[in-house]
Amino acid sequence: MITFEDVTKRYPDGTVAVDHLSLQAPTGAITVLVGPSGCGKTTSLRMINRMIDATSGRILLDDQDVRAIDPPTLRRGIGYVIQQAGLFPHRKIVDNVATVPYLLGWDKKKARARAMELLELVGLDAKLANRYPFQLSGGQQQRVGVARALAADPPVLLMDEPFSAVDPIVRASLQDELLALQSELNKTIVFVTHDIDEAIKLGDVVAVLRVGGHLAQMAAPATLLSEPADDFVREFLGRDRGIRRLSFVPAKGVRLGPLPDDLVVDADGRPLGWRSDGGLLPYGTFNPERDSLRAALDAALLSPNGAAIAADGDGRAVGVVTRDALDDVLIRYAEKSLEHEPEPGERVAADDHGRAEP
Amino acid sequence: MNDEPLIRWDWIARNWDNGGPSAIKTLLESHVAMALLPVVFGLLVALPLGVACARWRWLYQPTAGLMNVIYSLPSLVLFSIFLSVTGLTQTTVIIPLTFFTLAVLIPAVVDGLGAVPDHVRQSAVAMGFRPLRRLLQVELPVAVPVVLGGLRVATVSSISLVSVGALIGQGGLGNLFIDGWQRQFYTPIVVGIVLIAALAVLSDGLLVFAQWLLTPWSRARRGTA
Ligand SMILES: Nc1ncnc2c1ncn2[C@@H]1O[C@H](COP(=O)(O)OP(=O)(O)O)[C@@H](O)[C@H]1O
Ligand SMILES: [Mg+2]
Numbered sequence: 297m298i299t300f301e302d303v304t305k306r307y308p309d310g311t312v313a314v315d316h317l318s319l320q321a322p323t324g325a326i327t328v329l330v331g332p333s334g335c336g337k338t339t340s341l342r343m344i345n346r347m348i349d350a351t352s353g354r355i356l357l358d359d360q361d362v363r364a365i366d367p368p369t370l371r372r373g374i375g376y377v378i379q380q381a382g383l384f385p386h387r388k389i390v391d392n393v394a395t396v397p398y399l400l401g402w403d404k405k406k407a408r409a410r411a412m413e414l415l416e417l418v419g420l421d422a423k424l425a426n427r428y429p430f431q432l433s434g435g436q437q438q439r440v441g442v443a444r445a446l447a448a449d450p451p452v453l454l455m456d457e458p459f460s461a462v463d464p465i466v467r468a469s470l471q472d473e474l475l476a477l478q479s480e481l482n483k484t485i486v487f488v489t490h491d492i493d494e495a496i497k498l499g500d501v502v503a504v505l506r507v508g509g510h511l512a513q514m515a516a517p518a519t520l521l522s523e524p525a526d527d528f529v530r531e532f533l534g535r536d537r538g539i540r541r542l543s544f545v546p547a548k549g550v551r552l553g554p555l556p557d558d559l560v561v562d563a564d565g566r567p568l569g570w571r572s573d574g575g576l577l578p579y580g581t582f583n584p585e586r587d588s589l590r591a592a593l594d595a596a597l598l599s600p601n602g603a604a605i606a607a608d609g610d611g612r613a614v615g616v617v618t619r620d621a622l623d624d625v626l627i628r629y630a631e632k633s634l635e636h637e638p639e640p641g642e643r644v645a646a647d648d649h650g651r652a653e654p
Numbered sequence: 655m656n657d658e659p660l661i662r663w664d665w666i667a668r669n670w671d672n673g674g675p676s677a678i679k680t681l682l683e684s685h686v687a688m689a690l691l692p693v694v695f696g697l698l699v700a701l702p703l704g705v706a707c708a709r710w711r712w713l714y715q716p717t718a719g720l721m722n723v724i725y726s727l728p729s730l731v732l733f734s735i736f737l738s739v740t741g742l743t744q745t746t747v748i749i750p751l752t753f754f755t756l757a758v759l760i761p762a763v764v765d766g767l768g769a770v771p772d773h774v775r776q777s778a779v780a781m782g783f784r785p786l787r788r789l790l791q792v793e794l795p796v797a798v799p800v801v802l803g804g805l806r807v808a809t810v811s812s813i814s815l816v817s818v819g820a821l822i823g824q825g826g827l828g829n830l831f832i833d834g835w836q837r838q839f840y841t842p843i844v845v846g847i848v849l850i851a852a853l854a855v856l857s858d859g860l861l862v863f864a865q866w867l868l869t870p871w872s873r874a875r876r877g878t879a
Contacts (some may be wrong), residue, residue, distance in 0.1 A: 316731040345780060347779055347780060359789070367782075368783065368784050369782070370782075371779070371780055371781065371782035372781070376777065376778075376780035376781065378773055378776065378777060379773075380771075380773040380782075381777075382773040382774055382776060382777025382778075383772060383774075383777075384777075384778070384792055384796070385771075385774065385796060385871055385872075386792075386795045386798075386869065387871075396781055396782065399781065399782050399783065401785075428870070428871040429871075430871070432851075498712075498853075501771045506749035520673055651742050
């Protein structure tokens with residue numbers, strides 16, 4: 297657990313970057329700090345590993361004031377990933393990843409073996425190990441950055457807009473990989489971004505900051521979407537909050553109807569399309585075990601007849617959700633959400649999109 | 655000397671290694687020593703001074719200013735200043751050349767350190783490097799290409815400047831110019847020019863090779879990127 301207790305940072309020129317910030321980043325969870333540029337995210341993050349010292353207030357790592365720890369020692373126990381990856385241009389990838397183990401005095405062989413493990417963990421080919429950073433793509437460099445931060449197995453990971461500089465497709469896969477990694481490693485992660493969608497996708501808890509380093513709201517993503525604390529947060533969240541919130545509702549509860557006669561399937565039971573006079577019509581599928589209600593709705597909208605096809609993990613059609621059935625669920629959901637907020641545990645990290653087919 | 659050929663090979667053969675102080679081989683050796691020692695001394699002094707100037711920026715302006723004043727003085731003036739202290743010796747040539755080298759190398763070290771990308775330095779800090787280790791293992795290695803660039807300029811200038819020492823009898827191959835000029839005899843002059851040029855090209859080539867060996871990461875940048 298990382299605790300900010302009434303932390304203020306005033307730079308020598310008088311800029312107050314962070315103003316009386318109090319928050320807790322729970323152990324083993326991803327806490328996202330999100331807010332417009334210049335709102336004090338980087339400053340807050342760097343106060344944790346003492347690259348910047350707070351002007352007043354305390355930051356506790358578990359129960360220990362970070363000010364009581366010698367900065368280099370503190371930093372070797374905290375992974376740090378930044379936007380440009382910050383790799384050392386003169387060191388091979390394997391040695392970049394082994395940086396902290398070397399600093400901790402591991403012998404070279406052990407440090408390199410560990411680095412190779414990490415390259416595999418972040419999905420990089422072992423033959424990249426002997427290349428230099430400039431020989432890698434931006435996405436690969438970013439993975440190396442993550443591997444390097446994890447090399448000495450620190451309990452805490454700080455990430456400052458790590459995926460902002462890569463293109464959207466690579467960014468999405470890096471985000472998915474981070475979630476997959478996290479489900480295995482359970483690090484305490486503080487993740488900084490200015491991208492609210494990224495915050496909602498990655499965060500177990502999201503702290504929205506406004507300029508001046510004021511905490512505007514801190515909540516689970518679904519709560520943030522349904523109950524923004526004020527106009528600033530509402531505006532920052534942007535449009536479609538209702539639809540986006542469906543991402544956090546599992547589709548598991550929807551009532552599946554039998555496969556209708558006009559659904560054409562192949563020999564294995566995989567859907568091919570809806571029968572019509574002019575040939576097969578397009579359809580959409582979702583996986584009721586894994587996907588969100590948003591994916592189910594999306595799949596329904598992709599079929600001309602408004603019915604979403606439920607498919608199992610192998611893509612076989614197992615049932616159909618008619619628009620009426622979907623309406624029922626949505627109405628029930630709307631009523632229920634008036635009574636209680638979905639718990640963070642209810643969230644689905646799954647795909648938001650129904651799969652569109654021909 | 656109208657009928658004199660531009661080069662008299664027999665003169666070269668006789669004087670290459672005639673055992674005396676004016677043998678071409680001896681002059682070549684002293685030329686190399688007088689040109690390279692200032693570069694070595696200069697590098698040894700410029701590294702700590704450059705690091706200090708990069709660390710405490712207020713030091714840089716006065717240091718660079720002083721170096722530029724020295725750089726702008728005609729070498730002859732510098733030689734005569736030291737002449738009164740060190741006499742007609744090689745030292746009188748080596749000391750001013752060391753100052754010239756410093757004038758090139760201190761900015762090279764400062765610029766090299768300045769060219770270390772901020773995110774690289776920041777991430778070194780964040781990984782937990784202490785300042786000295788960060789300097790030695792991250793900042794200086796990343797600065798090497800720029801420093802070597804300065805070293806190439808310093809080395810080539812030093813090789814050509816040594817000749818001026820001929821005016822006090824300590825010019826290495828430069829002595830050949832005086833000799834040829836006084837006797838209106840071209841051969842020593844041509845030999846001097848050719849050997850000095852060859853020395854410059856050779857040293858520069860060696861430094862380029864050293865860079866190729868030392869910084870595979872910047873070599874590959876030009877190669878495959
Ligand atoms: N070293 C500094 N000196 C003075 N002001 C700074 C310094 N670093 C950041 N700031 C200011 O502090 C505020 C917060 O900066 P920062 O933490 O980098 O914001 P963010 O990461 O959210 O974009 C900004 O107004 C910025 O200009
Ligand atoms: Mg920032």
